[in-house]
Amino acid sequence: MSTVGIIANPAAGKDIRRLVAHGRVVSNQEKANILRRVFAGVVSTGAERILVMPDHSGLARPASSDVEGQINIEYVDMAVADHQGASTNAARAMKEQGADCIVTLGGDGTNRVVAKGAGEVPLVPISTGTNNVFPANTEGTLAGISAGALATGVLTVEEACRRSKRIDIFVDGERRDDALVDAAVSTQMFVGARAVWDTKTLHSMFLTRAEPASIGLSSIGSRIMPIAIDDENGLYIRFNGRKGKNATTVRAPIAPGMVSDVEIKDWKIMEPGKKIDIDLQPGTIALDGEREVELLPNQKVHAVMNSDGPWVVDVPTTMTLLSTR
Template sequence: MGAVGIIANPYSSKDIRRLVGSARIVADWEKVNILRRIIIGLQSTGVDELYAMNDSSHLIVRACDYPGIFIKPQFLDQLVFGNPNDTMVASKKMAEIGVKVLISLGGDGTNRMIAKGNDQHCLLPVSTGTNNVFPYDIEGTHMGLCAGLLATGAVEASECTVPSKQIIVTSDDGLHDIALVDLAISYSSYVAARAIWNVNDLYEVFLTRCEPLDLGLASVGARLHPITVNDDQGLAYKISNDGNSVRKILAPIGPGTVQEALISEWNILQLGEKLTREISRCTLAFDGERETQIINPQTIQIEIKRVGPYIVDVKKCIQLGINARCFDVN
């Protein structure tokens, strides 16, 4: 029987978009409740080996302090500093341990850091962030059951997973970074509050996926040409800064924030297609957050590849378990 890992981000759903829009706040107590439901579903399948990243809010400790939860989590030997690197380090350690399934609580940014730590995990991402294109908004009990089916081998991961696409960004100056959903080139010269909440601050956006119910930068792309996680394509669009546009798009840039986006150009990208951009005095935003400040002129290369992590189709996994009579009680 395989082990299951959990990485829960206590800082997700707490950025500036609570002030400039009406984005939800997922309080720590709600994350604890979600974790309890996940663990109850997980242990009902017979899984008894659970690894977890500790965190400053002690979410896992609090979740397991509950009648009916008997599984004892093993915490990673890791110093926690309260920054995104905690997630990246935990992902690496989970891979070294050899967890068969990894469950994450967070948003697009949390899962990006997991991929930066190790992008070959079999991943069940639970949505507790803001725009949440990458993770699922699915009841935690089902997520736990799904993880259990995979960890016990009742369902093979190869039957219900797809490797994620990544946007890989490199430069001759040593830059190497990734995004799971979107990369944006922002006119802003400073990282500042990080979160992207005004589409008119952007020059160009690159997407791995964009579906009609997505929020954020992907919502603009979805109104141009929807692309699913299974499609071997991506999409790029440019925001007009002079009022001239080929399309004017109304899109939900965040919860409670609907903006007009003037599109000057857009096109479909193929996997493996390499793009080059000359940039200076700007910032690069990865999965909705400005992170890299560019001061001097430099050339970056952008490419979309299907690499990982391997995302589980929860509905298909549960159905496969039903077909195999995994839920029948003797």
């Protein structure tokens, strides 16, 4: 049964960067409106089923009403989503129930946790978060059409998708977590409010992507060497906590409405599979903009870039291919 999964994060676009920067607030009403367009796009392709992650806000209810009787709509049998692990669980359940493609509404952080459960199932990420490097500002209707084209087999993964990379974090030899865009090592000792916005606390950073038109910590890397989603290598950067004689200064938009001068001590190309040690203790590691891993004394921590990240549907390419079919 051709199936499209829907994972909409009701908490995306509402973190502390609305206070310390000028991040936009994406209301639940707007997310519901986006889903109405996504559902319409999916139905137009003849896909047979939509699988939805349940959430307290009921984001998919208006969309479900719009297409009632036109497609089979099911909610994943799970606790209502109220924490980031729920998105991982929902993606895993969708994969097990035969989802051919998953549409996500959120930012880099949302897609990071979805990718943990999605495996090889392609993602169509729609930007509704704060840092939106991984997800694009895709019109919901086009996202739905693209997802439906994958689900119905009109297009293959090889035709319509691009393979993303990821940064794997290892603690004492065991893989602890990963990032899809950036893993930033911070001198801040506690997870706290999670979001990172003060570049003076940055010790080092690992990047899978560094695109000049992006916003967030990865934009720092784009001022050194632009790196696209499917470029082979990544980027490793060391920062100066204070201005030094050998520092290179770059100016980058590190959060919405926040442009900062950042002192870079050193940088190098990050090759797939090559281990790079993290020599800061104590501290934290922010994964795709949010502090997740605490660095404790006597731990051995390193990062590795992996080329086998999630498949991402290229919506412009997909729509171009569909116009010729």
